Amino acid sequence: MGEINFFPDDLEVANQKIILRLDLNVPIKNKIIKDDTRISMCLPFIRRLIEKKAKIIIISHLGRPKGVRVPDLSLMPIYKYFKDKLKTNVFFFRGDFDEKTKEKFSYLKGGELILIENIRYFKEETEDDEDFSKKLGVLGDVYINDAFSCSHRKQASVHNIAKYVEKKFAGPLLKKEITAINLVIKNKKEPVTCIIGGSKISTKINIINNLLEKVNNLTIVGAMANNFFVYKNLKVGKSLVEKDTRKIIETIYKKAEKNNCKILIPQDCVVGVNFEGGGKNKNLNDINDDEIILDIGDKTIKSINEIINQSNTVLWNGPAGYFENDNFANGTLTIAENISKNTSNRSLISILGGGDTLAAVNKSKSKLSFSHLSTAGGAFLEFLEGKDLPGISVLK
Ligand code: 3PG
Ligand code: MG
Secondary structure, three states: OOOOOEOOOOOOOOOOEEEEEOOOOOOEEOOEEOOOHHHHHHHHHHHHHHHOOOEEEEEOOOOOOOOOOOHHHOOHHHHHHHHHHOOOOEEEEOOOOOOOHHHHHOOOOOOOEEEEOOHHHOHHHHOOOHHHHHHHHOOOOEEEEOOHHHOOOOOOOOOHHHHHOOEEEEOHHHHHHHHHHHHHHHHOOOOEEEEEOOOOOOOOHHHHHHHOOOOOEEEEOOOHHHHHHHHOOOOOOOOOOOOOOHHHHHHHHHHHHHOOOEEEOOOEEEEEOOOOOOOEEEEHHHOOOOOEEEEEOHHHHHHHHHHHHHOOEEEEEOOOOOOOOHHHOHHHHHHHHHHHHHHHHHOOEEEEEOHHHHHHHOOOOOOOOOOEEEOOOHHHHHHHHOOOOHHHHOOO
């Protein structure tokens, strides 16, 4: 496999049409952007391309609309954000892709920008459809993928599109991400602790199984841990649980034993009767039928922090609780603050990844520092596993 083609900053792109795949998948509620980290990180490169007088065509997804024009998943708020932040003409394209699209885009002048509406409004996107990829590809002279966080997806605007544009590159954010993660992989010092949160264990099972061979401690938090509670016959009330995970968990425990990897699951938790209200710290045996587990409890936080204090490398993806409500953000924030402290005081190697993890950490009132903060979740974990990501392979 060859080397990744990184975008050379001195490349002459004046008046060339650049298709820029970004990950603008940010939390939006009632048309208001709740956390702009991912978008704001893209601004310097967009400004650079404007300066270079490129004709910029931006593609991104938002959520998972499954080929339907779900109004709540429109990129309109992000279009307004760009209009506000960028000193150039910004357009919004909400049409379909056909023979006339290219002509419509030909009115774009050097230094101007067009944002395409949520690409997942088209089912062909997630199907990595050849014809659709071609329709997208022919719109540009250059293709740049600067969306590391989507690069594990075999989807049209990340994968097959590359066949239909002559010049293709990885953008600066993607470069920064993989350089930083590679550096950590190379320098990682044992004990290595991996903290995994989020909700679906079935989507992360391969990653977990692979990590068991590479890390000394695996800590399970978030809704994912609920499946482990069920496995241990503990009551979880109305908490989110995935079906049929017994086998998966059994495999995880067996493999962990074989590889000498310690697994830690929460001992206590914070429960609520709904997502909006307050919480109560409870032992796992005491959860009522009408309660939902929404954060890890005090004893668990203490145990996780002890493990962090004894680790030399920490990798973390997925929040520990429903951090969107401040009452359930304590677990995630306390752990993040401890990782940050260890990173500053004794050079703990720390990488945090994932859109939610990022949004959660941003809620901290203190300024936190980590070895690397990745915008990617799934892609970050798959890259750590040593997998060849489809969106990166096509740039080689
Ligand atoms: C993410 O937030 O994880 C990325 O934007 C990728 O989104 P996806 O998991 O829906 O493919
Ligand atoms: Mg994701």
